Amino acid sequence: MWESFRNIALIGTEKKPLEASLLPSSIQEALKDTDQTPEEHLLQAAAYLTYYQEAGALPPYEKVEDKAAIEETLAEAPELPMRVFQAIKNAGAQLSDYLLGDWLDWLISKQWKIAGSESVNLVNLTQIMRLELREKAVKVLGNKGRWMLSHHPKKELFLDFEKSDIWEEGTTAQRKNFWAELHASDPETAIQLLKNTWDAEAIITKKGFLEVMNSNLSRLDQDFLTHIYNNEFAYKAKEKKTEKECRALVAAMLLRIPESDLYKFTAQKLSTYIKTSKKSALLGLISSDNIAISVPDENHPDDFWNDESMLINYGFDHQYDIEWFNDKHQYYLSSFLEVIPLSFWAHQFTKGTAAFVDYILGKDFQMNARKKVHAMHQAALIKNVSLNHDSALAEYLINKLPADQNVSLLSYVSQDAFETYVKEKKLWTSHNILEQTPGRTWSLPFSNYVLKGLFESYGQQYHSMHYHGQALCKYLHIDSGDELRRLNEKAQSVTYYKSWEKNVFTPAKLGLTLKKAIASSNE
Amino acid sequence: MSFSEEQIQSIAPNASAFSAGKKLSGNSKWESFGKSDRVIWGAIRGSGKNPHLTQIDLNDIAFKCSCPSRQFPCKHAIALMLLYGSQEQNFSVQEEPEWVSAWMDSRKARQEKAAEAPKKTKAKSAAKDTVAKRLEQVQAGAAELELWLKDLVRMGLLELSFKSAKDFKKVAARMVDAKAPGLAFWVRELGQLNYKDGSVWQDESLKLISKLFLLIQAIKNYDQYDSQWQYTIRTLAGWSQSSKELLADANAEVVDDHWLVVGQLEETNDDIVTQRNWLIGKRSNRKALVLNFSTRFSSFESIILPGSYIEGQLAFFPSVQPQRAVIKTQTNAADKFDADFTFTENWLEAHHKKTELIKENPWSNDHLFILNNSKLILKNDTWFMADHDHYLMPLMKGYDIDKCLKSLAICGTASHPMAVVIRDGKAIPLGIFQNNQYTIL
Incomplete structure (x- = not known):
């Protein structure tokens, strides 16, 4: 009915006048006895019909499954x-x-x-x-x-969704994240889970999981790593680039586990290059305390220290950056220094860690690049700190290296060492340094020291202070509110108060509010 | 009366003002603050020598601040409200400082004066002349529009899809010239249909034209109706309704009650923001619509917080279905109350009620209901409001999806009474009643 009526309205009364019989009888009744033009007639009928339709058009009905009410289990x-x-x-x-x-x-x-x-x-x-x-x-x-x-x-x-579903159906990023979390809390189960699907994973995904493992290696990973090192990623004459990269990753991890066969094999080989005699076999490198690492130069490879052996055993790329190494074989040495725990090297050097580090950073392993002298293996030692979480090495290095080369090491030292170092070097002005705080929070004296320092220097360097504000928000000691308030009151009389308030006071206070709220709820 | 952050956000002139207010809402920012039974106040340091003095009337929400900001409410007023909302217990009851009592007393005096003031309206006869003169113009405009409509149906509505926006604007402008902006609105609506959308526009245009034709007939036959209908027709034709006159009218219908502001919706048209506030009375179960307008140059006349409770009198504009109202007096910002509202059981009942209302006033729209046992559901990428009998009402196009999600987070799969407005056959959910609490969506 409505459709027929609408069609007449669309083509116009000039072409087709309205037939009353189209309309419901009640509307026909209402329209009769009126003296109207065809247009008025149609418009009048349309008005009646619109309301007639609206009154009769019930809301749509659809049987929807009644789901059980969701109950909360948490307060x-x-x-x-x-x-x-x-x-x-x-x-x-x-x-x-x-x-x-x-x-x-x-x-x-x-x-x-x-x-x-x-x-x-x-x-x-x-x-x-x-x-x-x-x-x-x-x-x-x-x-x-x-x-x-x-x-x-x-x-x-x-x-x-459920964790098991993530592993089966999640995106690569979700799976990696899930697995990283599981590996950190339960490496055994994580490895088992990985083994279950390993064969079906794409090589690039495998590399992704190896990278995750590399960032948080567990001794329990050794068997799995040994297995894939000896089988899947064993050297093949024709291998894909990613396969070689996987071997490099696996080897690097095995070299961090002293119980692994690869570590033992390598340690035995490397020991032969650590000499106590005054004369070096090939390079003539002699340490001041008569202990030296003497590796053959690239023109005189031996049966271990050569491109093929390094590629087969460790996946080392023979391409290296000539800006950083004066010899390809020094690049290989650097690769070992990067992963093998310091305990191995220190053990070889009777005078301990400090003597070894001094030796490695010393003149025997320095070269000129960009008109500067640099230690070829410095980057390897820094990397070793992060891979093996070696706080002793980190603490030695921060005092040995210039401050600007140290930043990444600071997050591996103890909180005390960090605070002492920052105070000694007056580094609180750098938000980058503050962000390296190794612990969850600063001590109260250090918090107050940083606050005071920021306040006193604020006029000179408030351009980057919002970053400092973030660091304060994160690390300020829970009891530093008094000092913060005191300085804030003092700041109210200075011209840059608004900036101080916005960049320092407000974020610092917000951080303290959260910490205090959490603490009060735990009391 | 306490303020929720959501409520305060809703009255902030913009997001940055709210954000700025938020930053000043810590008690350490304020040199002093306090409250009495009718007002809260505070002094806050600004860039100048003297602190800014901020005060908020709690009974009839209004703000005053000594800062030079042109925003209203200013960030200090927002901050004070936020502070009060989060730390009401820290506001001690004190004697009002002079600057506070002076403002409050002057407000009270103005309100009393407004309530008692003799009508300053023109003499009845002069007013009648004015109405008659304008009616003549409106009726002439209506006759012109009727001709246009007749031409349209003679040639066929398919012609509509070939018309340009300019054509509709031209006809609408003629109606504005004829002092009938209400008729112009209908023409603009017709021009704004999506003529590329298959047959949908054909149904919609026919319905619009039908209702418009009916309205034209009502305007033509104006003299045959009683005064309430005449008032309604004038409103539909676009006569503006004067709140001042209404408040001064001793015969105006006034309802004294505790009111719950069940919802608020803001719509912008031609740079004018219309804020619709729907209220329901606790005792009377009376539904009311309070409109508030703002432009780029002026803020809303009154502040109404969605989800808040108001104790006071509403004056209703005369109509065959009096719904639009203004707040006449606000004696107190009421505390939360256990409402005993009349619920509509399901969509069928709502439909029947709506049909009855349309029978009474064919042009009425925006019908407010509290639908029992209802919930929002998503089906085939479309959100519906479902009742417990499985009737579904699609939500208004453009309804904020975050509000749908909020309802799910509050109710889960369970059904609860919900306040809803039905507009053009679509639902606009406003809020949820749950555990004696009303939550705005």
């Missing part, structure tokens, strides 16, 4: 953490990123869920943040929040 977070969340939401992306980690850990440890009304805000906030935060966010959403997440347009960014 809702009380007012205090929700107030802190409001503050974090408005703190700016970088601070939010840091603070959210602690805030989420707090809720997780207390087995709280975020208030339902804020769940969407949390998801929207973390969707642009690190995967780690997104995973944590999922944990505090509660069951209803997870139900919401399953409808969120960006749900694929969150691991809103």
